[in-house]
Amino acid sequence: MQQILVAGETLVDFIPEEPGPLDEVETFHRRAGGAPANVAVGLARLGRPPAFWTRVGTDPFGDFLADALADAGVPTEHVERDPDAKTGLAFVSLDPDADRAFSFHRDGSADTRMEPGGVDGAALADTDWVHAGGVTLADEPARTATLDLLARAREADATVSFDPNARPELWTDFDFPGSCREAFALADVVKVSPEDLDAAGYDGAAVDESDPASATEVAAAVAADGPHTVLVTLGGAGAFAYATPDAPWNDGDEPLAVDHGGYDAEPVDTTGAGDAFTAGAVAALSAGESLAEALAFANAVAARTTTEKGAMTALPDRDAVAALRGE
Template identity: 50%
Template sequence: MSTPEILVAGETLVDFLPDRSGPLRAVEGFTRRAGGAPANVAIALARLDEQPWFLSNLSTDAFGEFLAATLDEQGIPDRFLTRDGDHRTTLAFVAHDTSADRSFTFYRTATADQHIDPGVVGNNVLENLPWVALGGVALASEPARSRLLDFAERAHKYDCTVVFDPNSRPELWPDAATYERTLDEMLALTDVCKVSDEDLVGTRFADRSTDSLLDAGPHTVLSTRGAGGARVVAVERSPWGPAEHDHPGYSVDPVDTTGAGDAFLAGVLCALADEQSLDEVLAFANAVAALTTTEYGAVDALPDHETVLRFRTN
């Protein structure tokens, strides 16, 4: 196995998918699936032939054993996966509306993903690592928040390209002020930011999202628009120079949008690591995301590289 060029850091949890659309009170059955945005990104990268390192903390409870087995089956190296016998696994119950969009109800009190330990990643690893990607959910609680901010600063110091997805879940944060303050701190250490409109609601970035985000630190911002595709804006200090590109997305019949944003980010990372142009990055990432919505579950629906290429040529 070649040494991974991308390290993904963040939570791993269990999603419970409903047996029908509608509010949770009307759901009688659920199907268990591995989830957590960074875990989805890591597995998607492995499917796309860009095997990453993955930094996370798994409980030793039954759900943690399930997650560990899933990551192993998906070919994710366990070098930076720690195990935790003192905390349980985060659970997320998903509800779908009639357009396949989803909402989450989290059970996340004193859980393992809040105790990620970036100290297991040595500076010797960061010295030779081109890409580090972090998700926002793990930043919602201490001690993971402080640990991951320190890790992002360390990665920045060693010239890793830091990629950040805020992935806002307001219900997980103690208050809006903590979220905005953490967002400011993280953006100052970020090179590439992937964001949706929902991530910026209630923050100072909501009105002029792209310009204000670029002013806050990143040199490149990718904005997702769901079925409407995506946009990328890069400024002159970016490695690829100033650029603006839009992609309209692909027409599919969605059944579950869980993990589509994570699949998009994996597509971005894969294409950037392959030194593709920004317009090609958008097209590839949109294809990965579109395919993910055509099946249930964030992990089960992730396509391999050949499937993405075939989809784009049809």
């Protein structure tokens, strides 16, 4: 079984009691979050606990997050504590369809201060799969630390996956499209949404959720910039996957394109659904499943996550995923 390492931010999400604009929300519930943290916990819930490199403050919120990761079964040897920076926060608003928007409070927060070398060569040598997200590319030194990790993972022959996780308000010092292409050049697998594609300078608007095959051209454009596999999430319509002949799960001489229509669910909160999908996809692909099975499994993990509030707290185990799939 492959050893997995996840790297990136851990934040406190404040989830609203009721849907509505952020300026009208009276009550929030504190939840552990941050896209890479959600992926790490998602993998642990699926029986694949990864190493997780992150950085939080030595404040009470940092204590809360460190405890939440440990309680979820995520190994904590790479969870750094910063005595000079606060833990990042994110306030979430939900519309009536459970779609979310974020207001981040992480200027100079601990996760922006991850430094190169946080994962040493010995730890990386024991790792077969490395996953990172795009938020840490928005600030130094975390930007250099993330790109350095991906480059060293490639040199160590680990599979590298990357989720750009577009959050426009965070990008003030660096160019998001250029940063994505820099990361894509180091990645083997990229997971994106149409919104991510648009923000990264690809034609995400050309993707029609009712026609998964419409993602073929834009996925091929992403693959041309580096990764051999592109996973495109389509919300309630499921997901699409494109793999070049270089992908280990493509046995043919031509690109492989598969899609899955997703699973019926009554969404309560879509926060973290994309991260749940990523956890499911990494768990399946790293275990040697086919691309089609990985897509179906990832969709089921994501769908199950939307049926409860919060991101990390809603992540399912394999029994819950199997029940959703009727297994």
